[in-house]
Amino acid sequence: MTAELVRGQNHTLPQTRLEIRVSAGSPVVAGATLGDEHGTVRGTEWVAHPGSPRLPGLEVSRQAAADHRLAVDLDALPGAVHRVTVLLALPTGAGHPARFGAVAAPFVAVTGLDGTEIATFTLIGLDTESAVAALELYRRQGAWKVRAVGQGYAAGLAGMLADQGLDRAAELAASIQDAVASGLARSVAPPPPRTPDGERVRHPAGPAPAPADPAPPRPGSEPLGGPTTAPAPGATTGAAPGGTTGAAAPGAAGAGNAAPGAAGGGPIDYAHPRRQTSAPPPPPPTAPSAAPGQPAPPVAGDATGWSMDERLYNQIWGMFEDLARAVAAYRSAVDFAESRMEQELDRALSDPRHRMGGAGDLARERARDKCQDLTARAREVLDRDLAQLAAESAVVEPALPAPYAGWDNPVWHGYRVPMELPMALRLGELHLPERTDLRIPLLVRLPLERGVWIDSGRTASEAAAATGGDRLRRLAMDSAVTLAARLLAVYPANEFSVHVIDPAGAAAGALAPLTDAGVLAAPPAFGAGGVSAVLAHLTRRVDLVQMAVRAGAADSLPPDLDTGEHLLIVNDFPHGFDDRAVTQLRYLADEGPAVGVHLLMVADREDARDYGPVLDPLWRSLLRVTPVADDHLVDPWVGHAWTYEPCRVPEASRVLEQVLALVAAARRADPR
Secondary structure, X not given: OOEEEOOOOEEXXXXXXXXXXXXXXXXXXXXXXXXXXXXXXXXXXXXXXXOEOEEOOEEOOOOOEEEEEEEEEHHHOOOOOOEEEEEEEOOOOOOOOOOHHHOOOOEEEEEOOOOOEEEEEEOOOOOOOOEEEEEEEEEEOOEEEEEEEEEEEOOHHXXXXXXXXXXXXXXXXXXXXXXXXXXXXOOOOOOOOEOOOOOEOOOOOOOOXXXXXXXXXXXXXXXXXXXXXXXXXXXXXXXOOOOOOOOOOOOOOOOOOOOOOOOOOOOOXXXXXXXXXXXXXXXXXXOOOOOOOOOOOOOOOOOOOOOHHHHHHHHHHHHHHHHHHHHHHHHHHHHHHHHHHHHHHHHHHHOHHHOOOHHHHHHHHHHHHHHHHHHHHHHHHHHHHHHHHHHHHHHHHHHOOHHHOOOOOHHHHHOOOOOOOOOEEEEEEEEEOOEEEEEEEEEEEOOOOOOEEEEOOOOOOHHHHOOOHHHHHHHHHHHHHHHHHHHHHHOOOOOEEEEEEOOOOOOOOOOHHHHHHOOOOOOOEOHHHHHHHHHHHHHHHHHHHHHHHHHOOHHHOOOOOOOOEEEEEEEEEOOOOOHHHHHHHHHHHHHOHHHOEEEEEEEOHHHHHHHHHHOHHHHHHOEEEOXXXXXXXXXXXXXXXXXXXEOOOOOOOOHHXXXXXXXXXXXXXXXX
């Protein structure tokens, strides 16, 4: 979907090889400047303009025109460059308008090489300005974004260049206008044409690029859930520990490859020799290389991905899959050994001569020995795989960022409110009985694609049945509070709000960290009136945002509407709920996640059994977790029952209060 930006708005760029297309009502000069981490242009060699149209990773037009196509390869820019600003200016001289207010508003689009629009911006509101900084591509936390700027300059090109810190800006502006007036050369050629099968025609000067390996499938929003087609138990996979597939990188470019910016005529070859269209290969390991015949030492982030967070996410996913398949292979081998032993015993005992005497005992002993030998060999393989996964976990766990880390990870002591939303959030840990100390983080993608039901019933599991009812309800609410705190902590300031329905006021103690820090959107709602008010408020928000999205009229939303993400915590359900409230709750569970309203239920299903089929869809639509260890979750490959344990704050630790205090301070410093 194309992002239609307004002045000051930004959007994440999904790729780094781009075109910037400019359409104007009259000829304009198009250029671009490179800026360092402070936005400063360090010299004239950091300015692409008609007199010098090519820089590493950047090419602009050599003449004034009503339509331009600028070629950008962000990966080919110098390492010191953190910003690319696209500039538009009106040509000087007779016959040209002197101000942008006298011409149609320019339109700028950032597109992929196939022409798919990523973001667009119409530069409205210009008047006496004769030059304008249209938009900028900037690097933030390892990723590239585009921001709509629209900053005009009545002083023209010279004033704009001087504002970016360039010395002798007036001289460069004059030389740019002279180059335009002289008509030095052609404009940038359009992208190569597409063949009927969708492939681009490459520049004849370079060899055809090697076909890119297909990108690995993107992991789902969560590793556990509904029914999927799973391979047979014990099936092998090509993924090594860490989830990598070992895809080969494309071959190196030959000497004849013409990279963007190469001298000579003809169309640009957009196939940058150092760039892949599929996900990048794992980074080279930083640990010492392994001895011959030994597995490579584990490395944190040793998986595919464009950023360290994405590589760690994919590595955890790969560890989870590897553990599932390794245990499946072991269990399958044990089943085979036991089945073979039973078959051999049946054959031996079917012979009357073996039913009595030493022959029968010998046959039984041989069958059992074979079974034990097969089982021992299977266990040896499993122990080797588990040891490698344990070593990988020992390296990965300390390297996790705060959203992926447990509360006992020291990374939380250096916590700062983030500027951007991470990929995922840690919900708890998973393990199998074959090795209970090998824990795999359970990560859910953000924004949440489904709500969560924390089951506070004693019938949920054996561990729950052994826990007192009051203590179980307190643990369930504690889990809800820590999950809400993690969500507040990983969102940028004031982009996530938490609402609480506590009809009987039974959760006041558990809610104390949130209420004391002042991070709730409003005090917890009490009684039937409070339930009705909160549900009506959130239902109205969902209705309004849905209508605006469907009508393409986001600007028509009421000014008092908070468009950030919202979480509703419901405690003690169904106390205080009537039929209308239950219907609204189901509506929020079904329609809310798509427009940023998420549901967190803390309830015992047995208490709500009177609602029967009305509640069943709500129950099925939410991810059910428990406040105590439970093995009700299964993986999508071989169907193991994984033991889930929620994230708990260590005893006597103040990390939760410290994190919430920083969240509250950031919210006060940035009131929106």
